[in-house]
Amino acid sequence: MTHDQIDRMIRQANPVPDPTALETVDVAVLALEKQRRTEMQTDQPLVVDQGKEKPKRGVLIGIAAAVGVLIGLVLVLPPTDPLRPTDSPPLADDQTPSPVEIAVGFVNAYGLSDLDSAAGFLLYGSDRSAFVGERRPYRDFLESIGFVLILDSCEGGRSDDLSERVRCTFDYHALRSAEMGLGPYGGSYFDLTIRGEQIISISEHFEYESNGFSRQMWEPFAVWVADNYPEDAAVMYADWPNQSLQATTDESLSLWEQRSIEYAGGTPVPEVDYVLDLNTGEMTPLPPAILNSVSPESLATRGGYRYAASSDRSMLAYVGTGGDGSLQISVAGIDGASVRQVTSHPTDAFSPAWSPDGTMIAYEASEGLFVLDVDIGVSAQVTGPPPGSSGPQFTPDGSSLLYTSPGHDNARLMTVPIDGESSTVLVGPEQGMGHAGQGSLSPDGSLVTMMGNKIDGPGALRFLAATDGSEPRNLFGLRSGNCRSNPAGTWTPDGSRIVCAGESGVLVVLVADGAASRVAEGRAAIWLDDHTLLIEAG
Amino acid sequence: MMEELSSPERRFEMLYAEHRLEVLAYCTRRMRAAEASDACSETFLMAWRRIDDIPPPPGALPYLYGIARRVVANHLRTLRRASRLEKKLQSLGVAPPPEPSALVLQSFRNREVIAALQRLKPKDREIVMLYTWEALPRQTIAEIMGMTRSAIDQRIHRSYQRLARTLGPGQQAHPLPSPPIAEKGGR
Numbered sequence: 001m002t003h004d005q006i007d008r009m010i011r012q013a014n015p016v017p018d019p020t021a022l023e024t025v026d027v028a029v030l031a032l033e034k035q036r037r038t039e040m041q042t043d044q045p046l047v048v049d050q051g052k053e054k055p056k057r058g059v060l061i062g063i064a065a066a067v068g069v070l071i072g073l074v075l076v077l078p079p080t081d082p083l084r085p086t087d088s089p090p091l092a093d094d095q096t097p098s099p100v101e102i103a104v105g106f107v108n109a110y111g112l113s114d115l116d117s118a119a120g121f122l123l124y125g126s127d128r129s130a131f132v133g134e135r136r137p138y139r140d141f142l143e144s145i146g147f148v149l150i151l152d153s154c155e156g157g158r159s160d161d162l163s164e165r166v167r168c169t170f171d172y173h174a175l176r177s178a179e180m181g182l183g184p185y186g187g188s189y190f191d192l193t194i195r196g197e198q199i200i201s202i203s204e205h206f207e208y209e210s211n212g213f214s215r216q217m218w219e220p221f222a223v224w225v226a227d228n229y230p231e232d233a234a235v236m237y238a239d240w241p242n243q244s245l246q247a248t249t250d251e252s253l254s255l256w257e258q259r260s261i262e263y264a265g266g267t268p269v270p271e272v273d274y275v276l277d278l279n280t281g282e283m284t285p286l287p288p289a290i291l292n293s294v295s296p297e298s299l300a301t302r303g304g305y306r307y308a309a310s311s312d313r314s315m316l317a318y319v320g321t322g323g324d325g326s327l328q329i330s331v332a333g334i335d336g337a338s339v340r341q342v343t344s345h346p347t348d349a350f351s352p353a354w355s356p357d358g359t360m361i362a363y364e365a366s367e368g369l370f371v372l373d374v375d376i377g378v379s380a381q382v383t384g385p386p387p388g389s390s391g392p393q394f395t396p397d398g399s400s401l402l403y404t405s406p407g408h409d410n411a412r413l414m415t416v417p418i419d420g421e422s423s424t425v426l427v428g429p430e431q432g433m434g435h436a437g438q439g440s441l442s443p444d445g446s447l448v449t450m451m452g453n454k455i456d457g458p459g460a461l462r463f464l465a466a467t468d469g470s471e472p473r474n475l476f477g478l479r480s481g482n483c484r485s486n487p488a489g490t491w492t493p494d495g496s497r498i499v500c501a502g503e504s505g506v507l508v509v510l511v512a513d514g515a516a517s518r519v520a521e522g523r524a525a526i527w528l529d530d531h532t533l534l535i536e537a538g
Numbered sequence: 539m540m541e542e543l544s545s546p547e548r549r550f551e552m553l554y555a556e557h558r559l560e561v562l563a564y565c566t567r568r569m570r571a572a573e574a575s576d577a578c579s580e581t582f583l584m585a586w587r588r589i590d591d592i593p594p595p596p597g598a599l600p601y602l603y604g605i606a607r608r609v610v611a612n613h614l615r616t617l618r619r620a621s622r623l624e625k626k627l628q629s630l631g632v633a634p635p636p637e638p639s640a641l642v643l644q645s646f647r648n649r650e651v652i653a654a655l656q657r658l659k660p661k662d663r664e665i666v667m668l669y670t671w672e673a674l675p676r677q678t679i680a681e682i683m684g685m686t687r688s689a690i691d692q693r694i695h696r697s698y699q700r701l702a703r704t705l706g707p708g709q710q711a712h713p714l715p716s717p718p719i720a721e722k723g724g725r
Contacts (some may be wrong), residue, residue: 001702002702003695003702005696005702006702006705007670009651009696009701010651010666010670010671010701010707011670011671012651013651013652013655014567014670014671015566015567015652016563016566016567016671019559019560019562019563021557022559022562022563022566055629272628342606379549
């Protein structure tokens with residue numbers, strides 16, 4: 001091996017080939033920290049006595065000034081973060097988010113590519129030298145290879161008086177591994193140091209070898225690109241003819257996207273409503289018989305919902321179009337068999353929800369909520385006046401409906417027996433909620449999730465509460481913009497996860513700790529079983 | 539006004555703005571990232587204390603590297619002590635602190651190279667790294683290391699020979715595995 005070859009090899013192994021890649025690092029806070037520590041250690045004075053004040057300030061001002069300029073150039077931190085209730089009245093003591101909740105909120109926002117919100121959790125000037133995900137070229141690269149972060153858990157670790165360390169472990173899909181039935185790849189984590197309610201230091205361990213990502217995805221893909229598109233490969237890899245480091249030029253990123261999609265077999269995401277199996281990544285458009293009879297109206301403007309699945313998952317109820325152009329409920333086998341319109345309501349009928357035994361469908365109309373006996377074809381009104389009740393869901397025992405009542409001032413969650421007795425408040429001001437809507441009960445009826453706000457609190461945010469009247473808990477980082485749900489299909493049958501959708505696509509949220517993963521594009525989704533979603537495209 | 543510009547504070551600001559990333563890169567190449575930023579800020583604290591000794595450009599950066607080298611060496615010593623303590627704590631059932639991370643996707647080959655570098659003597663390794671990673675001229679390296687130019691030449695030559703022996707045949711020992719899924723993508 002020649003001198004030149006050795007030379008090239010060493011240069012290629014340079015962990016930081018380009019110092020400007022480190023640009024977001026901020027040393028000011030560390031300098032302050034160090035200053036503090038040094039001051040505490042009297043046996044190691046920073047400088048001799050008489051010069052003490054001046055040089056110290058000099059360092060800090062000097063560093064702060066220089067960093068100020070750099071941050072101005074490379075970091076755009078929003079003054080306030082829409083996810084965080086910074087300019088609202090402080091929450092009650094017991095509502096102060098715990099370090100773990102802050103960590104989950106941050107990783108959620110990061111995983112959803114909501115970098116502005118993610119940055120809102122970080123102390124201005126926090127140490128993030130080991131947080132490569134924030135650097136724009138790297139982040140863009142992750143997006144181009146379809147990186148999906150699946151938060152596993154966040155756990156508190158060592159802490160001192162001032163701060164707590166939290167480790168959040170995650171799995172990921174990348175290079176379209178999900179589409180190929182490979183992965184997800186575990187063993188990666190964030191280490192966060194949290195003080196007050198902010199993250200003061202963050203580092204990221206990205207595992208790619210022991211978990212098989214390198215062997216199963218990175219290397220086979222490298223071989224495939226080199227064999228089939230050597231000219232592209234020269235653009236895509238910064239260390240070509242080695243293939244260990246991606247180039248992040250625009251041209252390179254667009255090639256990474258194209259080639260990784262092609263490599264994975266190029267299954268495009270359906271443009272119509274479809275069924276997504278989260279275990280296999282398989283995407284199956286709904287049968288044409290259903291697609292052809294679904295109303296094209298999105299229903300979002302009315303606060304309504306399109307689909308509901310029967311509890312045995314054999315039947316779909318959905319919003320179709322009646323002969324007069326009005327919205328009416330139709331049902332069909334999930335395979336598209338025997339499509340039929342089941343309501344002929346004088347006005348629009350939408351937001352269907354099946355009873356647990358599959359004999360009834362509740363729905364929403366402008367006059368109130370109705371329950372239809374599917375076999376007989378007769379509807380009975382169960383709520384109203386006042387009109388405006390929305391989002392029905394049968395209680396697990398099938399005796400009542402949970403729904404959102406517009407109320408006098410603010411919406412609240414109520415239940416009403418389907419035989420037409422009077423309604424009872426489930427969640428309202430007495431539970432501390434100023435507004436509560438989109439309520440959905442867990443399959444065992446012990447929990448309810450909703451969108452809303454605390455009295456005088458920020459909102460609308462996603463909450464989870466026990467139905468025994470305990471105080472609702474905010475699922476940190478989830479709000480009406482990114483986590484709207486269809487009450488009739490919010491929960492998995494096993495009660496472990498909820499699904500919601502919004503500006504970041506479709507999210508699956510673990511009930512235990514509020515960890516959210518983005519699973520697909522789409523504007524709404526319901527569960528069909530514990531691992532299968534029906535997704536509204538668009 | 540002119541006095542303002544050449545004040546120590548001002549010179550330090552310039553030095554910092556100019557070379558912060560290079561010093562940080564120097565440290566990041568030699569230690570884990572979280573510790574590297576610590577070492578970088580310490581380097582600048584020390585530079586501030588000696589601001590009057592620091593030569594004007596182009597001599598400033600090699601001077602900073604010289605400080606950083608000692609800071610890093612100190613840190614690594616402390617870390618080794620800490621890791622011994624950690625092992626002891628672990629044996630007592632106390633959880634170790636989380637570990638910081640690697641920066642980029644490094645291939646097997648690069649890691650082999652880095653492992654080979656680590657087998658060099660500390661001084662030789664530093665010289666090779668300054669030469670290749672910091673891409674400094676040999677004369678400058680001689681100044682940083684306090685050695686003669688010809689001694690640097692010799693050390694680089696000897697280190698490369700050693701690296702060629704460690705890396706030469708082993709380099710082929712880790713070919714890319716045959717792609718389990720190439721068939722699917724390869725159509």
